[in-house]
Amino acid sequence: MKKAYGRGRTLLPLVSALSIAAPSFASAGELNILTWEGYADPSFIEKFEKASSCKTTSTYVGSNDDFAPKLAAGGGVYDIIVPSIDTIGLMRQAGFVEPIDTKKIEGFSDVYPEFTKANDVVAEGETWSVPLVWGSISLMYRADKVAPKPDSIGVLFDKKYAGKIAMWDDKSSIYWAARLLGFENVYDLTDEQLETVKAKLIEQKPLIRKYWATAGELTELYANQEVWLSNTWTGLQSKEVNALKKGFEVVEFTPKEKAEGWMDSMQLVKGSANTDCAYKFFSFMLSAEGQCGIVGSSGYFPVNPKVVSGCLKGEEAEAKKVNNIEFVKSLVMWQMPARLDKYLEVWNAVKAAP
Structure with missing residues (x-):
């Protein structure tokens, strides 16, 4: 259920209003993430910090409507945001995020193509987000x-x-x-x-x-x-x-x-001083430790089916729709209105x- 929505139209007044303020950033090596409850659980985040030497700080949102105001408020410290598939296009239109170099991300090619090639994940010839989890x-x-x-x-x-x-x-x-x-x-x-x-x-x-x-x-x-x-x-x-x-x-x-249906994905905030840590984080979250970790803490479904065989087996794998992308097609998948x-x-x- 994918379509282009208003790509030739003038940007929404909301987008224009939110684009005014530019956030500032923390020191390099301190990765600040604006994300959802359960997406930064210590059970796997601590493994990332130890392996990468990148410290993380996470702030939680309760709705996709929270991302733009928090980024536009000024004085922000966010490097990565994790909006849903119906919001990533707005983040691009508002100028809050920058394109993703997928060649720097291990495991990206193993993610369901229904997500990596979805509208607004790919736009204007660029990739703007890294799929993380869905449900x-x-x-x-x-x-x-x-x-x-x-x-x-x-x-x-x-x-x-x-x-x-x-x-x-x-x-x-x-x-x-x-x-x-x-x-x-x-x-x-x-x-x-x-x-x-x-x-x-x-x-x-x-x-x-x-x-x-x-x-x-x-x-x-x-x-x-x-x-x-x-x-x-x-x-x-x-x-x-x-x-x-x-x-x-x-x-x-x-x-x-x-x-x-929804899919949450990671976006790189424009001007971040922490791109090295950000790309390490993207790769980690698509690895076995990252995917199994977030599935375990959130209860949602993995986007990279190739790495979860060690943590999802039998009935549990079936319940998490591993290699069952047909289930996505049965849902009313979110789109940006x-x-x-x-x-x-x-x-x-x-x-x-x-």
Whole structure:
């Protein structure tokens, strides 16, 4: 599900506004990473630091909407950012990142070509990101509270679960509502369709207990028995909740309207003084230690299937979709919306609604 989006258009006003400030950087050898929770776990990061002599400092984001403001704020210290596939194009358009020399990265040629050749990973004849990990976003519910067994996104809009529903605080809520409403091209909705989506999400808002920001926050909402239903990062939060043994179990499912797919990749911030460490980090994260490490800490799927045979075998390899790129094709893979500024306007209007 890949297409070019608005490549001949004037850059978004949002991009122009965010491009003004230029970040400053820490000393060489001190690699600063803006990434996701679970992507810089000491279990493998310490191995990288020992092998490379490059010190790392990681800052976590809760949404893809966090990357641009943090980079544009000035005084930034980031060398590597790890946005999702629907955001890497914006980082390039805003001038925050620079092209990647893939010849310097060990293991790059072994990554699924569906990712290394994807739109916005490759643009303007250059490669702009290094695939890291991928997965899907499914739905999750408490098996003892939600009945009958749900099979549709519609359960997130069911009034009988008012106050017990959580949604990720991200513009992707638009995609969920759009699919429920039967709109096919959820990344290029018309003004009329977006108004319908906005109305649907505002209608849902009184049912929402919380728009969650991080994996840990959603886990706590379930652990404290505040929510029974949510969308979820497949394979991560359900494992965490069930491991707490709170007397109930949560179950994931793929709705009949399909689940979303995503891929997170590493980008090199323009002007970084730490490019040597950055390229060492890219190679490490595509190696067996890096891929097994991040899969183990996050629960997501590896992008380099050739190096994970030692840590993923049998049913576990099957669950992590190793060498099952066909699964990607069954998902509604994220793309940068053709009119990102309009989508953000709609999502902000939903959150501002009473």
